[in-house]
Amino acid sequence: MSKIKVSKIKVIKIWRASSLSFQLSSLVVFAVFLCGLVNPLISYDPVLDVDLSRRDLAPSLSFVMGTDGQGRSVGLRLLKGVEAFFFPGLIAGFFAALIGGGLGAICGYLGGWVGRSIAAILELIDTLPRMVFLVLICTIYPPSILLIAMISCLLFIPSIATVVRRKVESLGAEDYILAHVAHGFHPLKIISYHILWLQCRALLTRQLIFVFSYVLFIETALSYLGDYGVQEPYPSWGNMVAQSRISVAAWPWAIPAVAIIVTIAALLAFGDGIARRDEEVKR
Amino acid sequence: MNEPLLKAQGLVKRFRTPSGGETIAIDYVDIDLYKGEVIALIGESGSGKTTLGRALLRLLALDAGEITFDGVDLLSLRGSQLREARRSFQMVFQNQQANLHPRLSVIEMLNESLRLHQPLLDEESRIQKATDLLDRVGLTDHHQRYLASLSGGEQRRVGLARILATTPKLVVADEPTSGLDAAIKLQTIDLLKELRGDSLTYLLISHDLGLVRRIADRVLVMLRGRIIEEVPIEGLGKVKHHPYTQKLLDAANLGSSRGQAAEVMSTTTASIEDVQGRGPGCHYCELCPLLTNDESLSIHCTSHRPPLENKVACFPLSVQRGNTL
Ligand code: SF4
Numbered sequence: 001m002s003k004i005k006v007s008k009i010k011v012i013k014i015w016r017a018s019s020l021s022f023q024l025s026s027l028v029v030f031a032v033f034l035c036g037l038v039n040p041l042i043s044y045d046p047v048l049d050v051d052l053s054r055r056d057l058a059p060s061l062s063f064v065m066g067t068d069g070q071g072r073s074v075g076l077r078l079l080k081g082v083e084a085f086f087f088p089g090l091i092a093g094f095f096a097a098l099i100g101g102g103l104g105a106i107c108g109y110l111g112g113w114v115g116r117s118i119a120a121i122l123e124l125i126d127t128l129p130r131m132v133f134l135v136l137i138c139t140i141y142p143p144s145i146l147l148i149a150m151i152s153c154l155l156f157i158p159s160i161a162t163v164v165r166r167k168v169e170s171l172g173a174e175d176y177i178l179a180h181v182a183h184g185f186h187p188l189k190i191i192s193y194h195i196l197w198l199q200c201r202a203l204l205t206r207q208l209i210f211v212f213s214y215v216l217f218i219e220t221a222l223s224y225l226g227d228y229g230v231q232e233p234y235p236s237w238g239n240m241v242a243q244s245r246i247s248v249a250a251w252p253w254a255i256p257a258v259a260i261i262v263t264i265a266a267l268l269a270f271g272d273g274i275a276r277r278d279e280e281v282k283r
Numbered sequence: 284m285n286e287p288l289l290k291a292q293g294l295v296k297r298f299r300t301p302s303g304g305e306t307i308a309i310d311y312v313d314i315d316l317y318k319g320e321v322i323a324l325i326g327e328s329g330s331g332k333t334t335l336g337r338a339l340l341r342l343l344a345l346d347a348g349e350i351t352f353d354g355v356d357l358l359s360l361r362g363s364q365l366r367e368a369r370r371s372f373q374m375v376f377q378n379q380q381a382n383l384h385p386r387l388s389v390i391e392m393l394n395e396s397l398r399l400h401q402p403l404l405d406e407e408s409r410i411q412k413a414t415d416l417l418d419r420v421g422l423t424d425h426h427q428r429y430l431a432s433l434s435g436g437e438q439r440r441v442g443l444a445r446i447l448a449t450t451p452k453l454v455v456a457d458e459p460t461s462g463l464d465a466a467i468k469l470q471t472i473d474l475l476k477e478l479r480g481d482s483l484t485y486l487l488i489s490h491d492l493g494l495v496r497r498i499a500d501r502v503l504v505m506l507r508g509r510i511i512e513e514v515p516i517e518g519l520g521k522v523k524h525h526p527y528t529q530k531l532l533d534a535a536n537l538g539s540s541r542g543q544a545a546e547v548m549s550t551t552t553a554s555i556e557d558v559q560g561r562g563p564g565c566h567y568c569e570l571c572p573l574l575t576n577d578e579s580l581s582i583h584c585t586s587h588r589p590p591l592e593n594k595v596a597c598f599p600l601s602v603q604r605g606n607t608l
Contacts, residue, residue, distance in 0.1 A: 179382035182342055184369035184399060184449065198386050 014277075022273035028266035035079055036086030044080045046233035049073060056249040068244050068252035077235035078256055084229075084236035088149030089215035093208035096153045100160025101204050105195045107161065108168025109177060109187070119165055122158035130155045134218055138228040145219060145230050152215050160207045164200050171199060202278030209271035213264045220260055286354075287315040288484050289339065289372075289453060294348035296331075296338055296508075308334045309345075310508035313591075316453065319482040323495040323516075325531065326505035333377070335505065336455045336488045340372050341365065353452065370400050373446040375456040379438050382445065383430050389417065389441055390426040396448035416444040420474060436467035443474065455486045460494055472497055492535040504528045507566040511596040523604075525597045527567050565589050565597070573599060 015023065051071035059066040065075035103122065107115040130152075137151050171177075180190045196204070216237070223229030223238030230236035232243060237256040244252035296309040308331045316322055324332045337343050339350060341357055350357040352372065360368055376382065384392060393413035397404060404412060417423060420440040430438065439459065446454060459475065460468045475485070476498055489495055495502060495516075502519055504512040504527065512525040520532055564585035568574060574581045580599060589596045593604040 175376055175378045175381035178337070178342055179374070179376050179378075182340060182369065182374045182376075183382055183396065183445070184366045186366065194384070198384055 018273065018277075021269050022277075025266040025269035025273065028262060029270045032082065032086075032263055032266075035082040036090075039080065039083040039086065042080060044076060046072070046077075046235065049076070050233075056247060056252070058249070059251060065255050066249065066251040068240070068249075069247040074240070074252055074255055077240060078237070078259060081235040081237045081240060081256065084145055084234070084238075085212075085216040085219050088145050089212040092149040092153035092156075092215050093211035096156040096160055096211045097204045097208040099153075100157040100207070101164050101196050101200060102191070103157065104161035104164025105168060105191045105200070108165045109191055109195065115165075119162065122161050125155075126158040126162065128155065131218070131221070134222065135225065135228065138222060143222065143228040143231070145215075145236070148218055148222065148229070149215050152211060152218060156207070156211045156214070160204070163203060163207065164196070167200055167203060168195055171195075202275045206271040206275045209267050209274075213267040216260065216267075217264055288318045289314075289316040289350065289352045291315075291339060291350045292348060294335070294338060294350070295346045296334055296343065297346050308508050309338060312348075312508070312510055314339070314503070314510065316484050316486060318452075318484055320500045321485040321487060321498050323487045323489060323499035323502045324505060325490055325492070325495060325502060327490060327531075330505045331508040332488050332505045333457055336374070336457055336486060339486070340369075340374055340455055342374070370449045371451055372453040372455070373449055373451045375439075375442060375446065375454065375459050377458040377461055379435070379442055379462070380430065383438060383441060385430045388427050388429055389422065389433075390414075392441065393417065393444055393448055396445045400449045413444075413448075416447050419447065419478075420444045434467070435463050436471060439463070439471055440474065443478065447478065451483060453484045453486070455488065457488045458491075459487070459489070460491060468494070492532070504531070509566060509596065510591060511566070513591070513594040523600060525567075525595050525600060526571050526573055563588065567597075573597075 049072040054067050054071040055069055057063055057067040063073050063075065065078060068074055107119045133155065134148065134151055141147055177190060180194055219229045219236055220238035220241065223236065223242040229238045232239060237260050240256040241253045291314045294309050294312045297305050297307050300306055312335060326332050338345055390413055393416055394409055397409045397412055417425065420443050422437060422440050425437065433441065460471055463471060472494055487495065487499060499516050502514045502516060503510050504525065506527050512528045514522065564587060568584045574584060583598060589598050592601040595601055595604060
């Protein structure tokens with residue numbers, strides 16, 4: 001009971017001390033997460049939603065964000081569209097951070113030529129142009145959001161590993177690690193707890209958020225470039241913009257476009273905010 | 284003082300230089316540490332003393348040699364055996380922040396060490412124990428503090444408390460007072476002395492002769508990876524020393540009268556490191572004042588490496604000491 005109280009006070013304290021941009025972005029991120037989490041509970045049939053008698057309706061009380069060229073509710077599709085990137089993005093981000101962080105920490109821990117050669121291979125993979133690679137994969141395999149998420153995850157592992165390795169090296173790595181070995185800690189504990197958790201957790205959270213926003217971004221881009229993203233009639237923010245760009249009304253594409261921009265900006269700002277907060281020294 | 288606590292023989296460690304060559308950091312060193320004694324290892328930076336200290340605790344792989352610690356062959360231990368053995372030998376790092384965390388409070392750090400080394404304690408008795416340890420090192424009111432709000436001396440104390448959370452028989456302290464100002468240095472020395480109460484063996488790696496004089500029982504002098512002289516503390520400055528030891532002592536005396544011991548030491552360092560390449564002879568032959576007027580000795584010294592005989596690695600001095608004994 002008292003623990004909950006303490007953490008509540010802490011949250012309020014942190015909130016007051018944060019900058020406005022961090023506050024705003026965390027509100028947006030929170031809203032998106034909430035949408036993502038409740039999404040599986042909402043049933044939506046994209047085919048039944050079609051009603052050509054109510055095409056391109058302006059926002060009103062019954063359709064808060066209007067309807068699109070096929071008479072479907074833009075608001076509902078926007079909400080349901082979160083599902084398209086939410087779980088794939090989270091999973092991609094999580095595994096990219098986990099695997100990338102682990103690899104980076106191991107490289108830094110081992111050092112020597114083993115560490116250096118793994119690092120070199122990773123850096124080589126990292127030079128692949130991500131976007132081109134993704135388009136390529138999507139033209140070869142039937143496009144799906146899961147595929148996009150998986151490839152994004154793989155593509156980000158090297159860069160995350162590199163960031164973590166640099167961090168480990170900057171720790172004055174040799175002595176930091178050696179001191180823990182000398183004290184008698186298990187190498188796995190040193191890698192997972194002392195390096196990744198104590199020293200890299202903010203950095204990894206930020207990377208996770210970055211990958212998450214990248215999945216959203218790339219789904220949009222692929223939908224727009226050609227039908228590589230989520231397939232109609234299922235909604236994603238990307239294909240909502242792509243499908244209705246020829247529509248007469250502005251809201252069917254403007255609303256999801258704004259949602260995409262705001263969400264990505266908020267995610268990035270939120271990630272930065274977390275990283276910055278973590279850099280502050282604890283006294 | 285019969286069986287040594289730690290006995291090391293024929294230790295060799297080579298390092299690859301970036302240019303592809305090899306340097307020898309530890310050059311066939313034998314060392315015995317007895318229970319309850321404080322041994323000071325002195326020498327300028329680059330002499331291999333830190334490397335030797337780490338090698339003794341199995342923190343780096345040796346190229347040759349044997350180490351017996353408390354009757355156990357240290358080099359044969361693997362994995363969990365080695366980690367458990369580490370409870371009885373600990374190291375104070377020169378970089379005092381190396382094993383402290385900016386994100387853990389003092390009490391959390393100690394708790395972590397206790398969980399590792401005294402796994403049978405429950406949470407409550409761990410906190411109790413941690414509190415005791417902090418009292419012992421004089422940090423009674425610092426439980427919830429973080430690294431950034433501690434002074435250099437206080438950080439050292441947390442490090443020492445962490446070491447006491449293990450059950451050490453041997454502590455290797457690498458420059459335990461570097462970076463501390465004079466007053467805190469004295470406090471730390473007193474603390475080190477006090478902790479010695481429980482028959483701890485110290486290997487003190489330092490170039491601070493003031494510190495060495497205060498607490499050491501025996502002094503080992505290292506030059507370019509070899510131990511070139513061994514003196515009991517009572518003898519320091521009184522016997523006829525190896526010319527290199529003498530130079531260190533002179534430099535320190537000169538420095539302390541001006542209050543700049545460290546500076547003079549580092550000048551000595553520079554002049555020695557300038558001389559490159561190691562021939563087959565004495566490591567000190569290029570700079571040795573004893574050679575200037577003795578042709579035949581000079582030839583002998585530049586072609587043979589003097590062994591540590593009669594506690595000094597110098598041909599004429601070994602013989603002299605042998606005669607007086
Ligand atoms: S062995 Fe020879 S060169 Fe070396 S210190 Fe003694 S006299 Fe000098």
